[in-house]
Amino acid sequence: MLQTVREFLAQSISGPGSGVLIDAILLLGIALTAVITFFIVKALLYLLDSVVRNTATTWDDDLFNHRLFSGVAQLAPALLINWMLPNLFEETDPLNHWCRVTTSFYIVWAVVHIINVTLSNLYNALASRPKLKAFAIKGVFQMGKLISIALGAIVAISLLIGKTPLAIITTIGASAAVLMLVFRDTILGLVASVQLTANEMLHRGDWISAPKYDVNGEVIDVSLTTVKVRNWDNSVSTIPPYSLISDSFRNYQAMRDSGGRRIERSILIDLSTVRFLTSEEVDRLAADGFVNTETATGPHPHNNLTLLRRYLENYVAEASFVRHDMTHMVREMEPTPNGLPLQIYFFTPTTEWVAFEKVQSDFMDHVYSIVRAFGLSLFQSPAGSDIARLNQQNRSLV
Numbered sequence: 001m002l003q004t005v006r007e008f009l010a011q012s013i014s015g016p017g018s019g020v021l022i023d024a025i026l027l028l029g030i031a032l033t034a035v036i037t038f039f040i041v042k043a044l045l046y047l048l049d050s051v052v053r054n055t056a057t058t059w060d061d062d063l064f065n066h067r068l069f070s071g072v073a074q075l076a077p078a079l080l081i082n083w084m085l086p087n088l089f090e091e092t093d094p095l096n097h098w099c100r101v102t103t104s105f106y107i108v109w110a111v112v113h114i115i116n117v118t119l120s121n122l123y124n125a126l127a128s129r130p131k132l133k134a135f136a137i138k139g140v141f142q143m144g145k146l147i148s149i150a151l152g153a154i155v156a157i158s159l160l161i162g163k164t165p166l167a168i169i170t171t172i173g174a175s176a177a178v179l180m181l182v183f184r185d186t187i188l189g190l191v192a193s194v195q196l197t198a199n200e201m202l203h204r205g206d207w208i209s210a211p212k213y214d215v216n217g218e219v220i221d222v223s224l225t226t227v228k229v230r231n232w233d234n235s236v237s238t239i240p241p242y243s244l245i246s247d248s249f250r251n252y253q254a255m256r257d258s259g260g261r262r263i264e265r266s267i268l269i270d271l272s273t274v275r276f277l278t279s280e281e282v283d284r285l286a287a288d289g290f291v292n293t294e295t296a297t298g299p300h301p302h303n304n305l306t307l308l309r310r311y312l313e314n315y316v317a318e319a320s321f322v323r324h325d326m327t328h329m330v331r332e333m334e335p336t337p338n339g340l341p342l343q344i345y346f347f348t349p350t351t352e353w354v355a356f357e358k359v360q361s362d363f364m365d366h367v368y369s370i371v372r373a374f375g376l377s378l379f380q381s382p383a384g385s386d387i388a389r390l391n392q393q394n395r396s397l398v
Helices: 002-012 018-053 059-063 066-088 094-127 138-161 165-174 176-182 184-198 241-246 253-258 279-287 304-318 353-374 384-397
Strands: 207-210 215-222 227-231 236-239 261-269 329-332 340-348
Touching: 018 066, 059 094, 066 094, 094 138, 138 165, 138 184, 184 241, 215 236, 236 241, 261 353, 304 329, 304 340, 304 353, 340 353
Parallel strands: none
Antiparallel strands: 207 215, 215 227, 227 236, 261 340, 329 340
């Protein structure tokens, strides 16, 4: 039918320059047909879009949106033109060759655009789901876009120089070392992103700490080449994903999910104040509610350090701010030149930072204030006031 149109024009138009005029008319007809096809396909796709919007599910709303339908509508005229050209122009006509090359370029661009829009829609659909948005999958989709663009560029080059895409890929393979150098960070970032996602090492919203990079905060984005962390001072740090694979980092999200946050604090007891208490001192502690003489057992039940340790054990065991289903204890550590460390170890039922710090501070305030009641002293390095007091005592003795 299209060939008949060209023959009809050739019979109707004769004379010098008739060939150029016929080609111009055919090109104008092709352009008008492409424009009409675009609007027809676009209208049909918009009708399909209205059907998608009225469905009960939301996945189709995220995947099939206006951007995707617009890309498909832009591809339809190019496919029609590519089909019409061989029937309107001779195979040896230079105009036919350049029109086909131009149209093929446009088709390649439209296909790559549709693929990238589809990947973006799929990523947005996954990122908007509460159960899926935490996964670090952005880098995988970014790499998919890069691959589609690279393949599109290879096909476009092959159309331009008249070679097969396989020949272009073979040529690129010969310069793989140079490409590895140029795209080193991208390749390492992709591998690292896949490892972080597959092993569930990192998600958006996780609290991580990487002292080597001075990072301590919440992950706000994981892409192909960078991991963005909002530190607790509201600054933003960016580090390469492969740095988290090659170097160690700490992820506190498991602590948040467990519902218990650890308090592990030590006080330094001055060993020179550790002693046995008299009966009067024990009775005084019992009257104040610090000692239960009926349950005091052991080889040295009246040792002031023993009584302090048992008091703290009972205090922790009965406190409402302690997760009793998790490990809790009070223990003595190895003595040091600065005193004997007495460690208190337990978990709080809150993992929120401000609430946790309040519980920890209130508890340690109580510990510091109760030590003297047992006749013990905390060790600390001599201060200026201590030296001044000693000097004053020495002067009084002279």
